[in-house]
Amino acid sequence: MKRNQQSAVQHSALWDLSEAHVLIPRWSSAVEAKAIRVLIEEVEKRTGITLPVVNKLPEGSKPVIVAGTKDSLNEQVLPFYHALQQLDTPGKEGYRILGLQEDTSVVLIVGEDQRGLLYGIGKFLRKARMKRQSILIESNLSISxxxxxxxxxxQLGYRPKTNAYDAWSVEQFEQYIRELALFGANGIEIMPPRTDDDPNGPLMKVDPMEMMIRLSGxxxxxxxxTWVWYPNMALDYADPATIQAELAEREEIFSKVPHIDAVFIPGxxxxxxxxxxxFKWSEQVAGLLQKYHPQAKVWLSPQVMSHESKQWLNGFLAHVLLxxxxxxxxxxGPHVDITLPDLRRIVPDRYPIRRYEDITHNFHCQYPVQxxxxxxxxxxGRESINPRPLxxxxxxxxxxxxxxxxISYSEGINDDVNKFVWSDQDWDSRTPVIETLREFARLFIGDDYAEGVAQGLMSLERNWEGPLLANEGVENTLRQWQLMxxxxxxxxxxxxxxxxxxxxxxYDTYIRRRLIYETELEQQAMDWLKQAPALGAAAAIEQAEAxxxxxxxxxVAATYRERCWELADELFKNIGEQLSVERHHAIALGRGAFMDAIDFPLNDSMWLTSQFGTIRKLQSEAEQLxxxxxxxxxxxxxPGGFYDNLGSYQGWQRVAKGKGRELDPGYLESPRMAPAIYLLQSERTRAGGVFPPLASVRHANTLADTPLTLTYEHLDPASSYTVKVNYAGDTVGEHSRDYRVTLTANGSSVIHANVLVKEGQCTLVESPIPKEAVESxxxxxxxxxxxxxKRLNVSEVWLIRNSDTIANAL
Incomplete structure (x- = not known):
């Protein structure tokens, strides 16, 4: 019976391959030769050992690593042919790895094709335990x-919007592409020089066009x-002059870039x-593309930022059905307002669907942190170091x-761990994610740290679960990393x-320490304000401000803050990671520069301080009080009323959850908790000095036509109620992001209709509830x-039992 093993390496004796020879085919393709060079170079980087390469079995008892494809090895693999046949024959891009004890220790790495050889070498390197002058491997390797x-x-975009790539040299790009390939990647998506970004960033070492050509090679x-993400940047694609100019740009790129296998045009x-x-424009692009790359195809996405996304989507699908x-x-990918199962059901079978998953953002994104x-x-913020393996x-x-x-959407290396998780899951989704992290840590950091780093990355994901004040595991996570x-x-x-x-x-621990401390400081401030009738308004405000x-x-925890900045500076020096606008040339706070927000207040001090300024301007003591x-x-x-902040854990309990994250991780049919950080960090807010309370910043959010539903129970049928709603406007965009909303009670009674919610602002609306709506x-x-x-944001809801009801009851 053949052995078909994906990851059945059990604990066993270790073979020492420190003096191994690498037996390779006499003739091999350029890609096979590159794969073997990867093996030699990556081993040498980690061990200082340069493995000698031979074309026939060496004499003596030194161990041997046999590496090649099934077709190119020929006579080199003949002595081991019978043993190799005990493993199932892999499919396209697959490989077999087998450890044999003959006269000496032999490890076979046999690719089903030239890509398979590279991936087999990648798996070998991920399993090997390498240290200075030492290469150890499990003796019972048996993998098909x-x-x-x-x-x-x-996607690796060479543009300033990313938090690292624009600072890289050609050599750094090649190393990163190599590392992705070692975990099974078979495609890299690059960009043309002109996108929705500045093509000439301050950190760029190579002209963008030259980099595109080099990366393709x-x-x-x-x-x-080689995939190319090519957005449509012109204003009018119905204008003949525009079309001529746009086609001329693409012809220059298609003719100069040596290898293009597909072009992805986002909708x-x-x-x-x-x-x-x-579709009319894309057909022209496809014809021009195939002039220079006959096998290449154009792919399209139904991504749409349009307000009327359903109408746009229907038009897109109608063209696909032709x-x-x-x-x-x-x-x-992001901004596709139909679920992937529904999209697959509609799109004709002749067309494959490729995912373009956002693995880089934390909120206001395709898959927000729950x-x-x-x-x-x-x-x-929205874009930080974010390992989220599970x-x-x-x-x-x-x-x-x-x-x-x-092929994932990425804006740099903050999502580095997520990339390798996705590649390994695309290879085989049965793989436990902890195994991916162990191999990641073993290969890229060191064998002695494989388990510690793997578990440490899992702990970082747990740091983000639940209310931070109650998450004591954050401190334990730091202690784990500090020991390493x-x-x-x-x-x-x-x-x-x-x-x-x-x-x-x-960083996580520093933020938690600050949150505990600043929450208490806010409570102290509120306690002083409660004494205003006795102290006087001015004195109470002064004490609260103090x-x-x-x-x-x-x-608190100032040494943790200092250590964060030291590490951020080292990361900029080591890999060009841009975690600060001023210190590292990041393009914006929301584009990975989370170090610039490390001291942002975690309580309502900004709102309170702005309110104090307003109160001081009031004419009388009575008005101030x-x-x-x-x-x-x-x-x-x-009395008898209800208040809910829908972006808080307590207020969230009233929200109807829909399918929920487990079945709907993109929240296309479910509400989600979301923060409107732009309400705090926008230039408009800072310039005006009037900040909203944090409760109005965090909200429940739904996409497109998905409704948001709240349920109140145990109301008094004899009472009348008023509802007050705080809507959060969306972030200010290039085009208007205003929206209109209607609120109904029990599915029939209109409470308020067609309310305009302006972008970048909070909109407070107060409306009576019909008496019959609460009869039950x-x-x-x-x-x-x-x-x-296409986003609806509700931050706060007050259900107020009216004063006349209370008075009558008394």
Whole structure:
């Protein structure tokens, strides 16, 4: 019976391959030769050992590593042919690895084809235990492996918007592409010089066009596919002069870039073409592409930022159903307002669907962190170092069967761990994610740190689970990383991947310490304000401000903050990671520069301080005291009333969850908790000095036409109620992101209709509830976006038992 083993390496004796020869074919292709060079070079980097290469079995008892494809090895593999046949024959791009004890120790790495050889070598390197002057391997290696997904890769965009790539040299790009290939990647997506970004960033070492050409050659040299993400940047693709200029640009690129296997044109983000124009234009691009790359195809995505996304999507799908010959496939990614299963059901079988998954962002994205604590959202922001191995595996596996694989959307290396998780899951989704992390840590950081780093990365993901105040595991995570930090030799301490995990461990703990401290300072401030009738308004405000100022004048965990900055600076030096706008030339706070937000207040000090300024301007003491009273009782719904901050854990309990994250990780049919950080960090807010309370920043959010529903129980049928709603406007964009919303009670009674919510602002609406709506004691409120931008954000809801009801009861 043949042995078909994917990862059945059991604990066994270790073979020492430190004096091994590498037996390779007498003749091999350029890609095979490159794969063997990868083996030699990567071993030498880690061990200092240069393995000698031979074309026939050496005499003597020194161990042998046999590496090649099944077709090229020929006579070299003949002595081991029978043993190798005991393993199942792999499929396309697969490999076999087998350890044999003959007269000496022999390890066979046999690719089913030239890519399979590279992936087999990658698996060998991931299993090998390498140290200075030492190469050890499990003696009972027995693996036959074939990738499940045919498309496995990542987008590497050479532009300033990314948090690292624009600072890289050609050599750094090649090393990163090589490392992705060692975990099974078979495609890399690059970009043209002109995108929705500045083509000439301050850190760029190579002209963007030259880099595109060089990257295409590098990708091809490893036998991988070169994809090009090519957005439509012109204003009018119906204008003949525009079309001529755009085609001329593409012809220059298609003719100069030596290897292009596919071009992906996003439907939007950027680009604003209607479906008719998009397909007409894309057909022209496809014809020009095949002039220089006859086998290449154009792929399109139904991504759309349009307010009326359903109409746009229907138009897109109508064109796909016409089955144009030039179309290579359809891409599913961010801003696609249809589930992947539904998209696969509609798209004709002749067209494969490729995923374009956002693995780089934390919120306001395709797959946000579930119920993320606001303190993290404020500081770590939308794009931070974000290893999420379990979440990424869940997202991958849930939708795996509906696509041929994934080339991820990435904005740099903050998502580095997620890339390798996706590649390994695309190869075989049965792989436990902890095994991927062990191999990742063993190969890239060191064998002695494989288990510690793997578990440390898992702990970083757990740091983001649940309310931060209650998450005591954050401190334990830091202690784990600190123990490794204390014992780390220079090659580990200066390893950028180790530094990224270490930075997150320090950062998370610093934020938690600050949150505990600043929460208490805010409570002290509120206690002073409650004494205003006795102290006087001015004295109470002065004491409250003094309490709030302690966050800066007497900070906590200052050494953790200093260590975070040290690591951030080292990361910029080591790998060009840009975690600060001023210090590292990051393009913006929201583009990975989370170090610039490390001291952002975690309590309502900014809102309170802005309110104090307003109160001081009031004419009389009585007015000031009344204003302080209103401030203290801002969220108080009164006797028999209800207040919910829908972005908090408590308020979230009232929200109907829909399918929920487990079945709907993209929240296309479910509400989600989300933070409107732009309301705090926008230039408009800072310039005006009037900050919103944090409760209005965190909200429940739904996409497109998905409603948001709240349920209240145990109401008094004899009472009348008023509802007050705080809507959060969306971030300010190039095009208007205003939207309109209608609120109904129990599915029928309109409470308020067609309310305009302006972008970048909070909109407070107060409306009476019809008496009959609460006759049963249960009230269901449903919020529905009517038109405008396709996100509905509700931050706070007050259900107030009216004062006349209370008076009559008394």
């Amino acid at each position: 492996s074939t990738p499940r997904q045919s498309c496995r890769g990542h 590098i990708i091809h040299s490893y036998g991988l596919d 939007s983000d950027p680009g604003d073409l209607n479906p008719d124009l998009l 089955e144009p010959e030039w179309l290579g496939g359809v891409v599913f 119920e993320w604590d606001l303190a993290y959202a404020i500081t770590l 979440a990424q595996k869940h997202i991958h596996n849930l939708l795996e069967s509906y696509a041929v694989g994934n 930090e204390q014992s780390a030799p220079p090659e580990v301490a200066n390893n950028y991947r180790f530094q990224m995990g270490l930075l997150r461990a320090y 309490a709030l100022r302690k966050a800066a004048s007497a900070p 009344e204003a302080i009273h209103q401030l203290i009782h801002r969220t108080n719904p009164g 004691g249960t009230l269901t409120l449903t919020f529905q976006r009517i038109n405008g931008f």
